[in-house]
Amino acid sequence: MKKLFIYINTLLIFSLAFGAFAQTKFRGEGMDNDLELFSLSASSVSGSEVDLEFSFNNRLDPSSVNESLVRINGSECLSSGKITFSKDGTRFKIRAKISSKQFSLSISGVESQDGIRMSPVKIDSVEVGYTYTRRSSGKWERS
DSSP states (O other): OHHHHHHHHHHHHHHHHHHHHHHHHHHTTTSOOOOOEEEEEEEEOSSSEEEEEEEESSOBOGGGOOGGGEEETTEEOOEEEEEEEOTTSSEEEEEEEOSSSEEEEEEOOOBBTTSOBOOOEEEEEEETTEEEEEEETTEEEEO
16 A cells, blocks of 8 residues: 555656646747747839838737838838738738838837737848848848
C-alpha cells in the first residue's frame, strides 16, 4: 500500500509539473509573443500612388488600423482611405500618395487581436518596387 501511495504521489507531481509547463507554452509565456512587423512591400500603382503592404507575425485587430498610423517622410500618410486586410488577418494594404520613389516610413499603434500593441518601426530609404524584411531588431533587408 505504501508503494502505491508513493507511485500515485510521484505520478501526481509529474503531471502537475508537465501541466504547468504546457500551460506556460500555450499562453505564449517565455516565447516571443509581441506583435511585430516583419515585412513591408512598396508597389507602384501609378505615377504618384504606391500600394504599401504590411505583414505581421500575429492576427491584427482591424479596428486598430488606420492611415494615420503610417507616416511617410515624417508626415501623415495621404491615402485613399481604403485599407484591405488579408484573409488570415496578419497583413494589410494601404494605397498612399508618394511624390518620390524613395522615402522613409514609420508605423506605430497597430494592435493584435489579443490587444498587444506593436513597438514603433521606422524604415529609412524605402524604394518603390522592393520588399523589406526584418532580419533582426531594427535591421531591414531589401529584396
